[in-house]
Amino acid sequence: QSALTQPRSVSGSPGQSVTISCTGTSTDLSGYNSVSWYQQYPGKAPKLMIYDVIKRPSGVPDRFSGSKSGDTASLTISGLQAEDEADYYCCSYAGIWVFGGGTKVTVL
Amino acid sequence: EVQLLESGGGLVQPGGSLRLSCVASGFTFSIYAMSWVRQVPGKGPEWVSSVSSGGTTYYPDSVKGRVTISRDISRNTVYLQMNSLRAEDTAIYYCARNTPPLGSFDYWGQGTLVTVSS
Numbered sequence: 001q002s003a004l005t006q007p008r009s010v011s012g013s014p015g016q017s018v019t020i021s022c023t024g025t026s027t028d029l030s031g032y033n034s035v036s037w038y039q040q041y042p043g044k045a046p047k048l049m050i051y052d053v054i055k056r057p058s059g060v061p062d063r064f065s066g067s068k069s070g071d072t073a074s075l076t077i078s079g080l081q082a083e084d085e086a087d088y089y090c091c092s093y094a095g096i097w098v099f100g101g102g103t104k105v106t107v108l
Numbered sequence: 109e110v111q112l113l114e115s116g117g118g119l120v121q122p123g124g125s126l127r128l129s130c131v132a133s134g135f136t137f138s139i140y141a142m143s144w145v146r147q148v149p150g151k152g153p154e155w156v157s158s159v160s161s162g163g164t165t166y167y168p169d170s171v172k173g174r175v176t177i178s179r180d181i182s183r184n185t186v187y188l189q190m191n192s193l194r195a196e197d198t199a200i201y202y203c204a205r206n207t208p209p210l211g212s213f214d215y216w217g218q219g220t221l222v223t224v225s226s
Contacts, residue, residue, distance in 0.1 A: 034212065038153075045216035045217065046202075047220055048212060048213060048214045057214060093210065095210065097143075097158075101152045103153070
């Protein structure tokens, strides 16, 4: 199964919103609601930010939101802050887990 | 506080074997599925294996037959036995807890580095 497709990088100024897309096949995404997003700082383990497409774990700021339409899931960061600069990975579960290649978010 | 602590990584020759361990604490280990996920620095993570709370195991085709996941409830530990290791198995291996019922990974360990090289 191929990896999910994400843009390599997105950027925004503090306070702006950025959206990261995650595109798969109909097998990967469209039939299931098990899409999750992870934030990773250099040298650190990934951290769960969004699960089941739209749910936020306790402690994750509500600036982070998820959505899905057809074969594409999205993570939106509203009110961008300096500490949001990190790599972000999407993941889909459809019997097996498939990750995206990652998107580097840069805060200008 | 949920903690996952991996150990067992290191340098191994191609064709060799390695067993990774992950000790869990801070939650009721027996009721959660657990997984191993690996990552080559600079690349996206790759799922390696999972074991359900009931002991059912899951593997992707890329490692099936070479990798075995197991868990010891009495020791709050999940293991990953890796055989016939290849250079492409070189990665940081993370232990992760699954959100119920399985769909995502809500806690991760700090990772242990496995290097396959002669």
